[in-house]
Each structure stands twice: as C-alpha cells, then as structure tokens.
Amino acid sequence: MTSKHDTPTDRRDFLLAAGGLAAAPLIGQAQDRTVQATVANRRKLGQLEVSSLGLGVQNMSRTYQTTIPSRPEMHRIIRTAFERGVTLFDAAEAYGPHEVERILGVGVAPFRNDIVIATKFGWDIDQQTGQRRPGLNSRPAHIKLAVEGMLQRLRTDRIDLLYQHRVDPQVPIEDVAGAVRDLMKEGKVLHWGLSEMGLSTLRRAHAALPVSAVQSEYSMLWRGPEDGVLALCEELGIGFVPWSPLGVGFLAGAIDAKTRFADGDIRQLESRFSPENLPHNLALVALVNSWATRKQVTPAQIALAWLMAQRPWIVPIPGTTQMAHLLDNIGAAHVRLTSGEVAELNQAVAAIPIRGARLPDAVLAYSGVEAPLREK
Template structure:
C-alpha cells in the first residue's frame, strides 16, 4: 500500500480505528470547502486527482477507476429522503476527487435521480461519463411503474428523449438495458440503439443482469461496451460465466452494489433489522436466521482492514479492482465522507499473494440466503446463463 505520509496524498487517507471494528473518517483536504460552488471547479485540480484515482477502460470508453452510483440520492435504503443540495455537493465533490463516471437510471426516483445528477454535473458535463438505464415498464408521463418490462423500440426512443431532458444533456455516454425484455429480441433492441447512436443521442450501450446467450447475441448485433450486474464479496455469481465472456469479447464490467448494500462496510451486525420499505428486508441473506452466519464475511474483512490500516469497505473495493483491470465498481452513497473513503480505496494495494490468500478465505465462506427478492430476481438472467 502506498505510504500514507506521501505529501501528494490528501489528509482524508488517514483512518481512525475504533474498538474491534473499523470506522473510517475521511478528512477534507486542506483548502477545499465541502460546499464548493460550481464556479470553483478548476479543471486542473480534477486532472491532478484523476491521475491519483486512476483510469480504466470499459470497452473503448475511458472512465475513472471508481465511479459513483447515485441511486439513493432521492430516497435512501431506510426510506428517508436526503437533502437535495447536499446530494449535488456530494456529486460535485466526487468530481473534484477525480471521479468521472456517474451511474443512474430512469427507475431511480422514479426520474428524480436523473434530474439530481443533471443539475449536479452541469458545470463539468463534458469532462465526465454518464451511464443510465432503460427497460422497466415506466409510464413516461406519470413515472408510475407498470407491470413487467418494456423494451419496445418506440418506447426506448421516447425514454431516451426524456432522459436527455432530465439529465440536461445532448447525449448519453453509456445506455444500459436495465433488464432484458424476453418479449423483444435483443437484436431489435440493438437496432434501436444503433439508430440512437447514429443520431448522436447515445455513444455506447450495455446490458444489466443478462444471461450469457443474450450477451453474445447482443454483442454480435452491436458491440457492447459494458455489462452491469451485482458483484461483490457478498455475491460472486458473475465469476462463473459473465466475467470470462466479458474478457473474451473485450467488454468492461461494472459491479453494482460492490459494498453489498452496506453489508461489507461493517455497519450491519446480527442485531440489525431493516425499516419497513427497505428492500434489504426482503433479501433472505439478511434475515435473522442467515445474518449471524453471513457475518463471517464481515469478520474476515475487519481482520484484513486492521492488517492494511484501512476500512472494511476499502478492502472490498480493492479486491474488486484487483480482480480484473476492466472492472469499475460504482459504490453508491449519500454521504460525502463515505464517498471520500470509497475513492481512497484506489490507494490500497493488494499484492498477488494478498489476493490469493484473501480469495481463498472467501471461497471457504458460503453465503446463506437469496440475494434478491423473487419479484426482482425473476427479471435477472445472470444465474441462468443458458436461458434465451
């Protein structure tokens, strides 16, 4: 790991260790105010931090090594509503730290998170990459989610036009199909995306939670830039089929929930119970029956955190980054200090020996319970790669 005393390293790299757990407190770099105004976003500062944060390739698209997921910026897991100006500040501060990859979707909010992101990135739109997603059956007038999925060509075109308005931009850098609609051949979807690319409205496309046959057919019809699926120490499903195919085809991989919906940060323990409306309450891996067993993973992370003078979540992110050079995690947060902690994970070096030892320990832990509720899992093809 890089020395924490290196002069070029911001003070936020210092971590506070409390008790047997790790509580990371990211300290603000000297001379930076948390509520920096749009006028003060100096390109030279971002260039300096981007060098430290690092760059990665998703297909032919270059992004920062760690992105920012903004899903919860209109409604957090616990159902509370964040203060919108602070969410704008978090996004802008992430850019100051070198983050150039921001992930959202029309389904988040609904629509509201795209609007928050569009407002926040306006001062530096041309210096960043926006990823968003279509695929759920959402009424474009009311925002109401209707049953099932919707990737009809005319619907995709309408969705993209509305996305551009909400994001206050003239193009979407990376457009994912959020869930694959079995009623619409993937080749037809690719044809619509190609038309949108020809119009300059979309620059790259990707798939989320798709099966392997779908991915191969999609890539044959129109080169896929990135795949986004859940992947973390908590759920390693993509390792068996998805990651090998991505490597074969030169497709980047973007893990959503790289911190296991907060589990890998160490903030959840066996006494944790989730609020009504918190979707984690529907995931049996967090049920009272399974949680004590699954906390073996957190204890392993805490051991490594002490060993590396880091936070548990930083170990989890560093492990993902070390898996493949074309993996770009997008940890989401509504907290500035947590965002700083996540981006600081790029300073944490896990050697090949570290990775062998850590991964072997992970292999010995079997996570009990289901990762998604049935109502969502039915739309995911990742665990059944020979469908479609």
C-alpha cells in the same frame, strides 16, 4: 423495529467492535488519508475510458425508500466526487422513477463534458407521469421515447453509456440493439451495455452491436458473475461495472447481528440478512475487518480494492448519500493488493459460504433472462 442506517459513524463503530479498541488510531489514520484522496487511475469499459471508481446515484432521491436526502447535499456529493477524480456517474430512469436523473443532471451541469453519464432503460415507465407500470418494455419505439426523456432530465444532448436495465423476454436483443444503433447514428447515445442479462443474450447483443459494459451485482458478498459472466466479458473485450460493491453496506460494517430493517427497505426482504442467516454471514465482515487492520485502511476500502484487483476492466460504482462515505470509498483507489495477497484473500472469501438469497424471488426473476430469438 427500525433499521440501523449507514450513518457516518457506523463503519468506524463496527470496526472497533470487531477489532478492539487498539484499532482506533489505525482508523483515524485511514480516515485522514481519505480526506485528500483522489481517483487518479483510469480504466476501460470496452473503448470507453472512465475513472477506476464510479459513483452510483440510485438512492439520491430516496434512501432504501425510507428517507429523502437533501438535494443540495446530493449535488455537493456529486460535485465533490468529480473534484476527486470520479468521471463515471450511474443512474437509471427507474430510480425515482425519473427523479435521480434530474438530480444528476443538475449536479453535473458545470462539468458535463468532462464526465461519463450512464443510465438505463427497460422498465415500463410512463414518460409523462413517471408512473411505473408492471413489467418490462424494450420495444424499439419505447426505447427511443425513453431516451428523449432521459436527455431532458439529464440536461444533456447525449447519453455516454446506455444500458438495458433488464432483458425483456418479449423483445429479441437484436431489435434492442437496432434501436440503440439508430440512437447512436443520431448522436444521442455513444456506448451501450446490458445489466443482469443471460450469457447467450450478451453474446448475441455484442454480435449485433459491440457492447461496452455489463452491469451486475458483484462483491465479496455475492460472487455470481464469476460463474461465466466475467469470462465472457474478458473474451469479448467488455468492461464490467459491479453495482452494490459493498453489499448494501454490509461489507462496510453498516449491519450487525442485531440489525432489523424498516418497512420499505429492500434489505428486509433479502434472506441473506434474515435473523437466522445474518450471524453466520457476519464471518465475512470479520474477514474484511481483519484485512482492513492488516492494510491500515477501512473495511469499505478493502472490499472495493478486492473488486478492482479481480480484473483491470472492473469499475465498481458504490452509491452513497453521505460525504464521509464518498471520501472513504474514493480512498480505495489507493489501496494496493499484491498478487499473493489477492490469492490469499480470494481463498479466504471462498471459504465463507453465504447463506440466503441476494434479492427477493420476485426481483431475482428478472436476472439471467435470455431474450427471445428473432423470427426468421
């Protein structure tokens, strides 16, 4: 069976199904408000100032490996995001591989000096062909070679925020930090961060070279960073950037009990979306819908506003290839949750245990890894 993709009408249709036809005028009002919404507020990732919402561009070369979006439309989405106040744009050499960086480089060219470009190294990718070889590679020489390729593809002279995409279990994090420090001295990198790392590795990395941001999956659907990562970021003054803040469309209403995914769509391999677990997990969607009705906004806006309300240094990066969803997501910056509402919503979210894993085991094996100690 094919997947039910996140089309412009899916969010509306799901909310109507969950909340009844009485919600229809409400949804129209919410959509009207997002048309002119902008991201006016700013947040800090360490000492790096960015918009309170960013844009993830991972799927702009190929959506869940099943469709190829129009590049001119992706450039238009990137430029519209900037016009609406978004200043953080997140990519990686592994996305494509390489193609997403090329798309982003063209898209931001007219306003390059007014934004923050984040990208990531760490997988073993051939810099000439883009071929992705098995495993990871954070050897210092490879990092420096990877950054040279990034600069060319992004059409820029510096990376504002460079992440290690996953921790290489063969390379001490101090050696990684040393390579990044060298790149900073050359002006090619301004800030650095880690993604999905072990806690000890984060502490060691920050001691070797101050870390500006940590990127990991985090949403109402998966709250793993609450188990230590957020507390350590707060202790060290590190910002946090949640990827998949809408649970790969789940929290926005793109998935229902009948959804089955196409071959090549990673969600087909995530057991949280399996036919036996999905009906149970949809209780979370019903909760989000009820709050969307209560606040007169859309489900996606509730999910993003909830994340931003957890800490003032959290900057979600929802990804999209559709203009309607970009505008909807940007509207989340204007949703206000009182401290009492946040506590109430946190309690309700915690009362819904999610069944199934967030990623296939082979992918999860790369998360939470600790870098080896440096030999004395």
